[in-house]
Amino acid sequence: MNPKIITIAVAAIVAGGPALIRAEDNSDRFYVHADSGAVFVQDLTLRASVPGSPSTSASFAMHFQPGARGDIAIGYNLTDSLAVEIETGALWNRIDTVNSIDLFQVPLLENLVYRVHLKNGWTPYFGAGAGADFGILSGIESISHGDVIQTSSSDDVTFGYQAQAGIAYAISPNADVDFSYKFFGSFEHNWDFPGVKFDSDKIYTHALLLSFRWKF
Numbered sequence: 228m229n230p231k232i233i234t235i236a237v238a239a240i241v242a243g244g245p246a247l248i249r250a251e252d253n254s255d256r257f258y259v260h261a262d263s264g265a266v267f268v269q270d271l272t273l274r275a276s277v278p279g280s281p282s283t284s285a286s287f288a289m290h291f292q293p294g295a296r297g298d299i300a301i302g303y304n305l306t307d308s309l310a311v312e313i314e315t316g317a318l319w320n321r322i323d324t325v326n327s328i329d330l331f332q333v334p335l336l337e338n339l340v341y342r343v344h345l346k347n348g349w350t351p352y353f354g355a356g357a358g359a360d361f362g363i364l365s366g367i368e369s370i371s372h373g374d375v376i377q378t379s380s381s382d383d384v385t386f387g388y389q390a391q392a393g394i395a396y397a398i399s400p401n402a403d404v405d406f407s408y409k410f411f412g413s414f415e416h417n418w419d420f421p422g423v424k425f426d427s428d429k430i431y432t433h434a435l436l437l438s439f440r441w442k443f
Contacts, residue, residue: 257442264434271431291321293320296434300313312340314336328364335359338355351395367425381418416430
């Protein structure tokens with residue numbers, strides 16, 4: 228091969244290498260995704276027991292009012308279609324039969340998201356994730372110091388998992404808005420209060436959300 232051609236090729240690579248790296252660095256690999264909307268908890272059974280007294284227990288069928296959910300995720304596009312995310316957020320629902328008791332859930336999940344890019348800016352997507360669910364049961368009343376009623380809360384962490392689907396619309400080269408559905412499930416929770424312990428079934432929630440994604 229002609230030495231001049233080799234010299235020109237090497238010079239081009241050396242000169243163009245930084246530009247290629249900058250182009251790769253500016254390829255909108257990272258993004259932030261935030262959503263909010265309504266969340267619905269399926270009915271479940273809550274079991275109450277007195278520590279040290281196995282014979283003292285009761286079960287309650289719990290129905291929940293519609294609540295609210297908000298999430299934020301940091302994502303990285305592995306390819307044009309496949310991305311990984313770290314997501315957290317908060318879910319809130321109130322027990323319908325007992326207005327003073329609230330269920331809070333804080334998921335911490337790693338998600339895998341697949342997007343199908345269509346024409347005219349529309350992008351359906353599907354995803355699944357797994358991680359932890361920090362569950363908080365708040366508003367349980369107990370008698371303390373004789374006749375003083377106190378309200379307390381208890382928290383517990385267990386395994387959580389999620390499936391999601393949605394459709395996004397590009398409002399700019401770096402921004403999307405979308406509508407999505409999320410199913411979130413967790414294993415059983417155990418909450419300890421003064422003088423009583425509560426155990427739950429597995430918890431299943433359904434959320435309808437409006438979202439915004441910014442690529443950078």
